[in-house]
Amino acid sequence: MKKHIFLITLFIIITLSAKSQFSVSYSAGYGSYEMGDMKNLLNNMANELGGQLPGIPVKVVDNFPGYVTHNLDLSYRIKRHEFGFRSTYMTTGGKIGYSDYTGEYSGKLTLNGYRIGLNYRYYVPVADFGKSGLLSFFAELSPGITFSNLKSKEYIYLNILEERQDTDDNIDMNANGVSLLPQIGVKWFLTPNIGIHVSGGYDFQLGSYFKYQGVKSNIKSDWSGLRINGGVSFSW
Helix, strand or coil, X not given: CHHHHHHHHXXXXXXXXXXXXXXXXXXXXXXXXXXXXXXXXHHHHHHHHXXXXXXCCCEEEEECCCEEEEEEEEXXXXXXXXXXXXXXXXXXXXXXEEXXXXXXXXXXXXXXXXXXXXXXXXXXXXXXXXXXXXXXXXXXXXXXXXXXXXEEEEEEEECCCCEEEECCCCCEEEEEEEEEEEEEEEEEECCCCEEEEEEEEEEEECCCEEEECCEEEEXXXXXXXXXXXXXXXXXX
């Protein structure tokens, strides 16, 4: 017991003497997504539906575009090194649609991704503006795991019947995959406790195939793409 107390005390002394800090930060930005399999799936669905409904020009309205991302970081910094955890929320989707005086058809695929990972960042101070703060460049690397969920919703509305028909065979599938996100950025420490930052990089994701009712499919969720973020942090 005394040994544990000694080690904890020693760790606290080293931490304080090294002027280390804990911090929490939030950032939002833009992410682009490869989603090759998902785009092919949606196009095949549109072609198949067009064959079932000849003469009705069903079109792909949205095909898994890039969208807003949200990030939350918890980290520990000692001198120029920062270690921590990062969680990220991403979403995108696809839609097949058609509408005219007779009615409308809508088929949607909604894909949500939750990335949880580690993060390492190295700072290089470049300018000290005194009371206006310290400006630093940084490079970072974040390995992680992305949990994906795919859901579908489909309906047909007929004006002549004033009736909406929702399908019962909706999709609900999940996929897990590992990824590696390298980034570079710049951070401005407005005060010793408050900072703002911008960063950019590319998230590389490895095989993440969907499973439906426990059976692995040949369709992959690929969140690989550009990442651009900006946010604020608080340290203590």
